[in-house]
Amino acid sequence: MTASYEAVIGLEIHAQLRTATKIFCGCSTAFGAAPNSEVCPVCLGQPGALPVLNRQAVDYAVMAALALGCDVQSESIFARKNYFYPDLPKGYQISQYERPLALGGGLEIAVDGPPRFIRLTRIHMEEDAGKSLHEGFRDSETKTYVDYNRSGVPLIEIVSEPDMRSASEASEFFSRLREILVSIGVNDGNMEEGSLRCDANVSVRPVGQEKLGTKAEVKNVNSFRYLQKAIEYEIDRQIDLVSKGGRVLQETRLFDSGTGRTHSMRSKEEAHDYRYFPEPDLPPLVVAPDRVERLRAVLPELPDARRKRFVSSYGIPDYDAGVLTQSGLADYFEQVAATAGNAKAASNWVMGELLRTLNDRGTPVADVPLKPEALAGLITLVEKGTISNAIAKDVFPKMYDTGRAAADIVAAEGLAQNSDESSIIDVIRSVMAANADAVTQYRAGSQKTFGFLVGQVMKGSGGKANPKLANELLKRELESPS
Numbered sequence: 001m002t003a004s005y006e007a008v009i010g011l012e013i014h015a016q017l018r019t020a021t022k023i024f025c026g027c028s029t030a031f032g033a034a035p036n037s038e039v040c041p042v043c044l045g046q047p048g049a050l051p052v053l054n055r056q057a058v059d060y061a062v063m064a065a066l067a068l069g070c071d072v073q074s075e076s077i078f079a080r081k082n083y084f085y086p087d088l089p090k091g092y093q094i095s096q097y098e099r100p101l102a103l104g105g106g107l108e109i110a111v112d113g114p115p116r117f118i119r120l121t122r123i124h125m126e127e128d129a130g131k132s133l134h135e136g137f138r139d140s141e142t143k144t145y146v147d148y149n150r151s152g153v154p155l156i157e158i159v160s161e162p163d164m165r166s167a168s169e170a171s172e173f174f175s176r177l178r179e180i181l182v183s184i185g186v187n188d189g190n191m192e193e194g195s196l197r198c199d200a201n202v203s204v205r206p207v208g209q210e211k212l213g214t215k216a217e218v219k220n221v222n223s224f225r226y227l228q229k230a231i232e233y234e235i236d237r238q239i240d241l242v243s244k245g246g247r248v249l250q251e252t253r254l255f256d257s258g259t260g261r262t263h264s265m266r267s268k269e270e271a272h273d274y275r276y277f278p279e280p281d282l283p284p285l286v287v288a289p290d291r292v293e294r295l296r297a298v299l300p301e302l303p304d305a306r307r308k309r310f311v312s313s314y315g316i317p318d319y320d321a322g323v324l325t326q327s328g329l330a331d332y333f334e335q336v337a338a339t340a341g342n343a344k345a346a347s348n349w350v351m352g353e354l355l356r357t358l359n360d361r362g363t364p365v366a367d368v369p370l371k372p373e374a375l376a377g378l379i380t381l382v383e384k385g386t387i388s389n390a391i392a393k394d395v396f397p398k399m400y401d402t403g404r405a406a407a408d409i410v411a412a413e414g415l416a417q418n419s420d421e422s423s424i425i426d427v428i429r430s431v432m433a434a435n436a437d438a439v440t441q442y443r444a445g446s447q448k449t450f451g452f453l454v455g456q457v458m459k460g461s462g463g464k465a466n467p468k469l470a471n472e473l474l475k476r477e478l479e480s481p482s
């Protein structure tokens with residue numbers, strides 16, 4: 001008999017705080033600057049340079065902690081994490097160790113079942129290291145270059161409890177977390193640029209066993225899909241190993257997106273002893289209760305609360321509410337719904353044509369060229385019966401590209417819906433004459449042909465016949481004796 005195993009997963013997520021300057025100096029955090037152009041003696045770790053804590057970074061870290069339900073500590077301590085690496089010029093990273101900024105908290109996830117609460121252990125503040133560049137230079141075969149622009153960029157590290165049991169739960173947790181951080185404006189959510197990175201601690205144990213198995217850490221996974229694949233691979237690898245009587249080694253592993261596998265980077269024997277000690281150049285970080293309350297007061301509505309409100313106050317399905325809040329178009333939707341007065345139509349257009357067009361054109365959600373009032377104008381034309389939904393879908397890209405109002409496009413191109421009975425009947429009669437077989441079949445009881453005939457009538461009217469009216473009239477014509 002083979003024992004069945006369960007996976008135990010905890011995540012450590014590094015999120016860059018959206019400050020204009022670094023955590024301990026005034027250098028810019030802008031992404032993509034020329035290598036080593038955003039550096040100074042502090043972030044290059046030159047002797048005698050002293051760190052000064054960025055107040056905004058603390059505010060953002062506290063906001064993240066509050067949004068995740070953590071207890072913000074009134075006093076936390078920066079510590080030196082000592083190790084040598086070329087991208088770490090000081091020889092240590094300033095982080096928080098024994099006394100982090102925030103403890104506890106967590107968030108709810110739902111994967112194929114009732115929601116589960118995933119606990120957080122802690123959130124601490126730290127500085128990022130520089131970046132080693134192993135490729136892209138003429139002599140990259142033999143040399144490594146270092147860019148210190150990232151050195152000193154403010155981060156929070158969010159550490160979860162090992163509460164997740166599957167790769168999809170881990171991916172869902174990471175996704176929910178990203179959504180929260182982005183929605184409160186403390187992180188830009190850009191995983192490609194490295195502003196959000198995830199390490200996963202994965203172990204397996206026989207179902208029913210309390211004691212945790214030995215964990216392996218999968219480092220720096222930079223997409224939801226890769227996170228899921230990396231964890232799935234790691235779970236399978238460990239179960240295979242353990243069920244054959246082998247032992248999981250405590251080690252750090254890297255995910256190779258090309259092969260879909262993880263491979264060993266360094267073992268426990270090579271693990272660093274970081275020799276943490278309190279940073280002597282920085283006083284304890286004191287966050288007064290009134291500062292916490294001030295930041296709590298400016299926190300925007302969180303995605304979960306917003307999703308629930310969308311369902312209850314706009315009467316749209318939970319699915320729509322989820323897409324709208326996750327896409328970053330929730331504010332936009334609310335404005336369209338308010339102006340158009342039809343929330344379901346607003347949600348359909350925003351989730352459908354608008355989101356699809358943004359994706360097709362590669363336009364970031366923040367740069368949507370169409371004003372909410374303009375989209376509401378288009379929806380109103382459909383509501384009033386001026387144009388059909390099908391015509392509206394043709395008008396939409398023209399509005400999107402030119403910025404012209406829907407009503408102007410409809411007027412200029414003569415797209416208004418035709419509700420004139422006699423002209424629709426003319427079209428119906430010529431369609432019936434041209435499709436005598438279909439008419440005979442319908443009259444003999446074949447409902448299917450009705451749809452075909454409606455299609456022909458719509459086509460014959462250039463898509464402009466009022467569909468409801470065309471339906472009624474066609475039915476009347478078909479059922480009246482010829």
Ligand SMILES: [Zn+2]
Pocket residue numbers: 022025026027038039040041042043044152
């Ligand atoms: Zn600097």
